[in-house]
Amino acid sequence: MSIGHPLLNIGRLGAFNFVKMRKGINLKLITIGLLLFIPLAGGRREVRDELGRRVIYPYPPKRIISLAPNLTEILFAVDGGKLVVGVSDMCNYPEEVKAKPKVGGFSPSIEQVVSLAPDIVFATTAGTRMETIAKLESLGIPVFVTKPTDISSIAREIELIGTLIGKKKEGGKEAKRFQERIERIRKRLAGAKPVKVLYLIWHKPLMAPGEGTFLTDAIRIAGGESITSSLDQKLVRLSPEELARSEPEVIFLPPLTEGEMKWFKERYRFLPAVRKGRIYSLNEDLILRPGPRIVLGIEEMAKILHPEAFNKE
Amino acid sequence: MKRRRFFLLIGGSLLLLFLACLLSLGLGGVKVAFSDVFSSLLSFLKNGEARGTSGVIVIEIRLSRVLLAAMVGAALSLAGGIYQSLIRNPLGDPYILGVSSGAVLGSIIGISLGMGATLIGSEFFAFAGGTIAIIIVYLVAKRGGRMSTVRLILAGVIVSSFFSAAAMLLFSLSPSSTVKGMLFWMMGDLSSQSLDTVLTTIPYFLLLIIPVFLLSRPLSLMMVGEESALSLGVDVERIKKISFLLASLLTGFSVSLAGAIGFVGLIIPNIVRYLAGADTRIGFPLSAIAGAIFLILSDTLARSVMAPTELPVGVITAGVGGPFFIFLLLRRLRDELGD
Numbered sequence: 065m066s067i068g069h070p071l072l073n074i075g076r077l078g079a080f081n082f083v084k085m086r087k088g089i090n091l092k093l094i095t096i097g098l099l100l101f102i103p104l105a106g107g108r109r110e111v112r113d114e115l116g117r118r119v120i121y122p123y124p125p126k127r128i129i130s131l132a133p134n135l136t137e138i139l140f141a142v143d144g145g146k147l148v149v150g151v152s153d154m155c156n157y158p159e160e161v162k163a164k165p166k167v168g169g170f171s172p173s174i175e176q177v178v179s180l181a182p183d184i185v186f187a188t189t190a191g192t193r194m195e196t197i198a199k200l201e202s203l204g205i206p207v208f209v210t211k212p213t214d215i216s217s218i219a220r221e222i223e224l225i226g227t228l229i230g231k232k233k234e235g236g237k238e239a240k241r242f243q244e245r246i247e248r249i250r251k252r253l254a255g256a257k258p259v260k261v262l263y264l265i266w267h268k269p270l271m272a273p274g275e276g277t278f279l280t281d282a283i284r285i286a287g288g289e290s291i292t293s294s295l296d297q298k299l300v301r302l303s304p305e306e307l308a309r310s311e312p313e314v315i316f317l318p319p320l321t322e323g324e325m326k327w328f329k330e331r332y333r334f335l336p337a338v339r340k341g342r343i344y345s346l347n348e349d350l351i352l353r354p355g356p357r358i359v360l361g362i363e364e365m366a367k368i369l370h371p372e373a374f375n376k377e
Numbered sequence: 378m379k380r381r382r383f384f385l386l387i388g389g390s391l392l393l394l395f396l397a398c399l400l401s402l403g404l405g406g407v408k409v410a411f412s413d414v415f416s417s418l419l420s421f422l423k424n425g426e427a428r429g430t431s432g433v434i435v436i437e438i439r440l441s442r443v444l445l446a447a448m449v450g451a452a453l454s455l456a457g458g459i460y461q462s463l464i465r466n467p468l469g470d471p472y473i474l475g476v477s478s479g480a481v482l483g484s485i486i487g488i489s490l491g492m493g494a495t496l497i498g499s500e501f502f503a504f505a506g507g508t509i510a511i512i513i514v515y516l517v518a519k520r521g522g523r524m525s526t527v528r529l530i531l532a533g534v535i536v537s538s539f540f541s542a543a544a545m546l547l548f549s550l551s552p553s554s555t556v557k558g559m560l561f562w563m564m565g566d567l568s569s570q571s572l573d574t575v576l577t578t579i580p581y582f583l584l585l586i587i588p589v590f591l592l593s594r595p596l597s598l599m600m601v602g603e604e605s606a607l608s609l610g611v612d613v614e615r616i617k618k619i620s621f622l623l624a625s626l627l628t629g630f631s632v633s634l635a636g637a638i639g640f641v642g643l644i645i646p647n648i649v650r651y652l653a654g655a656d657t658r659i660g661f662p663l664s665a666i667a668g669a670i671f672l673i674l675s676d677t678l679a680r681s682v683m684a685p686t687e688l689p690v691g692v693i694t695a696g697v698g699g700p701f702f703i704f705l706l707l708r709r710l711r712d713e714l715g716d
Contacts, residue, residue, distance in 0.1 A: 169549070268569045269561055269687070297686060301561060304438045304568050305407040306685030309430060331571040334433040 111228065114211040114221075115189070121206035124230030125183035131172055132191035134218075134355035135210065135225070136161055139186070141356045142226040143234040150180045152191070157349065157357070174199055184208060186225070188354075212354035214281035215362075219243045222356060238356065245359045246285060249366055252373050253287040259369045261288035262302075262312035262337070265352075267320065267328055270302040278354045286365035287373070288314070304332075311336060314369060315343045344368050383659055390666040394447070397670045401443045401677040402435055406684025409434055441572040446676045446690075447669035448575075448582045449567070449635045450645075452627040454668025455589050457642020458649075458661055459624040460511075462596045463617060464518075466526055467647050467705055471507070471628040472639035474529075475536035479510025480625075480632035481563055482540045485547050500581075504629030510536050511625055526709050565638035565691030567676050578634065585627055589661055592620055597657040638691045640698020641668055647705065 109123035129150035130136040136155040139148055145160055153169045155161050167176040171193060177185065182205060187197055189211045197207045208228065210221050219239045226235010261283050265271045273279040274295040283290045291310040292300045315337045317328065332338050351361030367374050402414045409431045417435040421427055427436035453471060460469030471477045483506020487499045517532035518525075548559060562569070595616045598606040603613050631638065645668040649660050675693040682688060 266561070269566045270568070271561065292685075295686065300685075301687045301689075303406045303680050303685050303687045305405050305434050305680065308433045308438060309407045311430075327571075330573065331569065333571075334427065334437045 111208070113208045115209050117209065119184070119206045119208050121184040121208075125228075127180065127182045128229065129167060129177055129180060129182040129185045130155065131167070131185060131187040133157065133349070134212070134353040135186040135188060137353065137355035137357060138222050138225050139229070141238050142222060142229070142231045144225070144229045144231055147229060149182060150177065154191075171196060174203070177205065178203055184228070186210070188212070212278045213276050214278050215246060215285055215358070216243075218278065218354045218356075218358060219246075221354075242356055242359060246362070249285060249359075249362055253285075253366060253370055256287050256370050256373055258284075258287060258289040260311065260313045261290050261316065261369070262292070262307065262310075262314075263290055263316045264318065265299065267317055267324070270304065270307060272300045272302050274298055274300045278358070279352065282351060282358060282362050283365070286362045287369045288365070307332070308334065313337055313342060316365070317343055317345050318348065319345045386653060386659060387662055387666070390663055390670075394666050394670050394673075397673045398443050398447070401446075401673045402439050404677050405434070405439060405680050406687075407434055437572055438568075441570060441575045442567045442676055442680075443673055444572075444575045444579075445567050445570055445634060446672040448578065449631040449638065450641055450668035450670070450672025451586065451665035452582065452631045452668075453638065453641040453672070454645040454664040455586060455642075455661060456624040456627040456631075458646035458657065458664045459589065459592075459596070459620050459627075460642070461646055461650075462600050462657055463620055463624075464529060465600065466529060467650075467709065468526060468530060468643070468702070470640060470643035470702075471624070471631075472637065473537075473643060473702070474514050474533040475510045475540060476507040476514075476625060476628045477632055477637040477639065478537045478540035478544070480504070480507035480629050481637050482506045482544045482547075483509075483629070484633055485544050485559065489547060499633040500629055503633040504626050506540070507628045507632070508622070508625040510540055511621060515621070526706070526713055530706070561689060562636045564689035565636045565694070567635050567672075567690055568680070568687065570634055574634075578630075581630065585623065585630060586665065588619070588623055589627075592616065592623070593657040593661045596620060597655075597660075600655060600657070636691070638672070638694055640694045640702065641672055643705075644694075644698050644701050645671055647701075 107122055108120055110118060110120045113119050126147060127149045128139060128144065128147045130139055130148060131152050133152065133155045136148065136151050137157055139145060140158050140160070145158070148161075148164055150167045151161055151164045152172060153166050155164075155166075165176070165180060167173055167180070170191065174196070177200060185200060185205055185207045187207055187209050189209060192209075197209060200207050212218055212221065219242050222242055223235045223239035226232055226238065263272055263279060263283055265273060265279075272292040273290065274292055274297040277298055280290050280293045283293070291307075291312050292302060312335070315335070317325075320328065329338055329343075337343060346361055346364055350357050351365065399411075399414070402418070403409060403411050413431045414435050417427060417432040418440075420432065421436045421440070427433045456476070457470045460471070460474060461467055463469070471480075480503040483502040483504070484499050486506070487502030490502075514529070514532045514536050517536070518529040520528065544563075595606065595611040595613075598609055598611055599613060599616065607613055646660065646664045649663045649667055653659055653663055672690070672694070675697075676690045679688040679690040679693050
């Protein structure tokens, strides 16, 4: 939990004093000046976010808050790191993020967000409740919501976020780089037979990604086919019977303690993947975040699924 | 004559239990022919192992669930039955009284401390949490010798909310993937225990339920009236303490193995009392068997209706139990308040 307090934020307080001082000098003049200036500079921009909602925000934004780790990583990747004035509790990459004010997790502190006076807030459908988003908007804070559904949507979001924050060139470059690395993995695995994969987001009970999730797409790119890929739910509570029937060749588990791992192997000893020791854990910060670094997660997964494709050079 | 009725009822319900087990072994998300169910069972009994996919499904998955559901269903029903006779109120249930949330919190603390992997470890924490919860509820709800329904329900709700909030606090401090999984587990999960674990818990289960049956006579006398029980040589206070302890242990046993499953302990003893009378000497064994049947069938439904996705079994038991609870509550309040 973050212990930040608006009053401890010296920079913000400074800006506030400044405004107050000027207000004393000549409020009218400033108001007229601003009214003239906004339409001239075109200081506002209207866009539609990935839910089709209208978002109107000052362009280019100077103060950005990110409510999800993947969006924070995208913002930093497109050279928007300096503009970020607040991040979620889960954001931990890149290193500079750790110095940024934290605004909370799944239900961020509205007060904290407001006190940081962002020009725009970035959020994902998976990471923030729609009620929170509506609340922020009612307080006059524009919120741009993304909804990653597959890997190419991540590339699109990188480019889009670059454009939104006035870093069009960086966004385009980064998106291209992302797509090229994905293509390289695809090419390397061309012709490889898809491996039947069970990716467990949680093991007790069995929870796995379903249809229309970037994780299912990531597994496909890494040369696998998720046994839960056709299930019409984002998060599937998988029945063990179905698991026994579909016999995955490789199982990915969340990072478990030794005791939990022992427990899992004992509980599902009847699965060929468990008997052959084909169970692995990936770095969740890489594979479970629809951001630029997911490429590394996919590579890691591809090497496990198709070692032959990576050993041959 | 009475003896004959006892054996007839027990025998009949055991037969129903057996049929429920067979049904549950044969039904589920994946189709297994009943002939395969029998051959898998036979080969398991002969060689102690399961062969082929259907063998694995019948033995490693369904049999372990059926046995666990039977034990947990029986344990929860007995816990509910004990609470109901102790507080002389039909609304006694480990879930409603907050004992389950106490046990859940205990389990989570145990897991956070790294003791979750051992059965005894998680059992102990679940038991401790459940016991603390019931002691608080008891102290809050008791006024003079009698407990009013309103006080009891309020105390249960408050204690339950408090313990759930504490569990939520622990969730919010733990890594995000842990949270979702644990939340699902909290709603009841009979799918995660291996057959070996289930088999090794059978002795503990027996150790817990045999004393309950020994207590059924003094409890039955106490239900009629504590004075008359005293005059018949029953050490009322001691029996009360042991019974509370046992009920908490039964709840802790269930929660540590299968999460918090609500309303089993409410529905079953009430139905049994309605059908077979207030005598706990027959009520307890019947409740245990009926609870087992109820949870086996609920779990079969939970894993079949939306296959290959599973519903939390607590959703099914609450779907049946919620309306039942309201019915009982309204009737009880009408009796108490006289309107």
